[in-house]
Amino acid sequence: MNLTHDYLRERPRRNRISRGTRALIEETQVRVDKLIEPLFLLDGQNRSEEISSMPGIFRMSEDKTLAHVEASLKFGIQSFILFPAVEDSLKDSTGSYSWAKNNFYLRIIRSLKKNFPEAVLISDVALDPYSSDGHDGIVKDGIILNDETLDVLAKMSLAQAEAGIDILGPSDMMDGRVAYLRNALDQQNFTHVGIMAYTAKYASAFYGPFRDALHSAPKFGDKQTYQMNPANAREALREARLDSEEGADYLMVKPALAYLDIIHRIKAASDLPVVCYNVSGEYAMIKVTGEKGYLDPVRARDEMLLAFFRAGADAVITYFAHEFAKANA
Numbered sequence: 436m437n438l439t440h441d442y443l444r445e446r447p448r449r450n451r452i453s454r455g456t457r458a459l460i461e462e463t464q465v466r467v468d469k470l471i472e473p474l475f476l477l478d479g480q481n482r483s484e485e486i487s488s489m490p491g492i493f494r495m496s497e498d499k500t501l502a503h504v505e506a507s508l509k510f511g512i513q514s515f516i517l518f519p520a521v522e523d524s525l526k527d528s529t530g531s532y533s534w535a536k537n538n539f540y541l542r543i544i545r546s547l548k549k550n551f552p553e554a555v556l557i558s559d560v561a562l563d564p565y566s567s568d569g570h571d572g573i574v575k576d577g578i579i580l581n582d583e584t585l586d587v588l589a590k591m592s593l594a595q596a597e598a599g600i601d602i603l604g605p606s607d608m609m610d611g612r613v614a615y616l617r618n619a620l621d622q623q624n625f626t627h628v629g630i631m632a633y634t635a636k637y638a639s640a641f642y643g644p645f646r647d648a649l650h651s652a653p654k655f656g657d658k659q660t661y662q663m664n665p666a667n668a669r670e671a672l673r674e675a676r677l678d679s680e681e682g683a684d685y686l687m688v689k690p691a692l693a694y695l696d697i698i699h700r701i702k703a704a705s706d707l708p709v710v711c712y713n714v715s716g717e718y719a720m721i722k723v724t725g726e727k728g729y730l731d732p733v734r735a736r737d738e739m740l741l742a743f744f745r746a747g748a749d750a751v752i753t754y755f756a757h758e759f760a761k762a763n764a
């Protein structure tokens with residue numbers, strides 16, 4: 436073996452030679468204040484139920500949520516996205532509980548805002564947690580209606596804005612949501628309330644555990660007439676253009692792990708911040724294989740979070756937020 440210096444003038448290994456040089460060349464970091472923690476909310480008091488398909492994640496009542504958020508804030512998390520787990524008896528075809536005065540979701544938003552005014556609170560604006568059909572829109576004769584659903588979404592949004600939400604998260608992946616809600620907010624002087632658009636939300640098997648968590652699986656059919664085909668990337672750019680023209684403050688890609696190319700492409704195509712949603716199935720995959728001893732779940736978690744930022748995400752919604760923040764506090 437006689438490698439000439441000419442042949443190996445470049446030796447990338449020189450930069451990996453020690454912990455110190457590896458740190459010098461490290462390109463990406465995971466910052467705790469760039470993680471958004473999802474919370475599943477329950478009505479009542481002193482309730483905390485572990486979600487069987489998402490080990491370590493709980494549905495919590497107001498008191499438990501407040502204590503949990505206090506701990507998360509101590510670990511450096513600043514942002515939360517809130518999902519209601521609604522009793523089946525309160526669900527109907529128009530999702531009317533979503534803007535009802537005594538709605539526990541709105542009550543918990545108020546209480547979080549009062550106790551932790553600095554925390555960034557992001558909502559879910561969609562019919563599925565409240566719908567007896569388990570779809571994100573109003574259903575008529577088996578068709579999921581686009582425009583007819585807007586009125587309920589606006590009512591829900593204004594009720595959330597009134598309760599103190601900082602950013603709305605319209606998650607139904609239908610057309611014209613951002614413009615309609617921006618308009619509704621502005622007319623009521625909620626110009627400070629932001630909109631995080633679910634820009635490229637794919638019809639994905641990776642939502643399975645979440646639908647268990649909220650008992651929100653569709654009662655018939657699937658979501659392919661509104662959520663995107665996993666085969667498409669250019670269509671995501673079209674959605675990004677529209678959300679941006681409609682006044683979105685953030686563009687989101689969901690799921691995240693199988694869609695790193697979409698994160699990268701939207702980041703390149705737009706000047707808006709890009710968020711990705713590391714969804715329930717992606718969380719469960721690592722938790723369950725970790726529990727079985729098939730891989731190291733902590734290293735797999737950290738590698739996965741890193742990949743989202745490397746791909747170009749400005750922020751990441753992840754069920755790992757709390758444990759990652761705790762481990763790195």
Ligand code: PBG
Binds near residue numbers: 607646714
């Ligand atoms: C629907 C909604 C879904 C998720 C968040 N909002 C699932 C769906 O489209 O059925 C999934 C989140 C996750 O899997 O973690 N409004």
